[in-house]
Amino acid sequence: MWIGADDGYVHRVRIGYSTGAGAGRETIALTMGFSDFGKDVNVQTPQAAQTSEANDTLLKGLGA
Secondary structure, three states, rough: OEEOOOOOOOOEEEEEEEOHHHHHHHEEEEEEEEOOOOOOOOOOOOOOOOOOOOOOOHHHHHOO
16 A cells, blocks of 8 residues: 555555465455546446346455
8 A cells, every 4th residue: 555645535445365275376466546636526326237246246356
């Protein structure tokens, strides 16, 4: 996690983890960057066809 020295805001978060073992081992790395703090945003909800429910099957695939 990177926190701005001047503003104290979180500017970047990096997460990594591995699952499985041997040939079935998978490694996931995710880096999120944040900027433009305090600026107005315009968020639009995606259409239902562009979304998925967080059901047990999906969550299990994410390692939850």
